[in-house]
Amino acid sequence: MIDFNDQYHILAMALRLGKATNFKAVGKKGKENYQFLFSKLIKMIKIHFLLKQSKKMT
Numbered sequence: 341m342i343d344f345n346d347q348y349h350i351l352a353m354a355l356r357l358g359k360a361t362n363f364k365a366v367g368k369k370g371k372e373n374y375q376f377l378f379s380k381l382i383k384m385i386k387i388h389f390l391l392k393q394s395k396k397m398t
Contacts, residue, residue: 342376350376 342350354377364370 342372347376351380 350373364373
């Protein structure tokens with residue numbers, strides 16, 4: 341499990357807003373990092389889709 345502070349760091353790096361010194365792309369830590377990023381990406385897409393649908397209904 342990625343701790344809360346590391347989550348922000350990983351998201352910042354993915355958006356090119358942070359330094360990539362602690363980001364691991366391989367091994368167990370790399371798997372956790374990418375699973376976290378993709379889960380956040382999926383949530384953002386779902387939120388965007390729901391917002392878009394609600395705008396169409398109004």
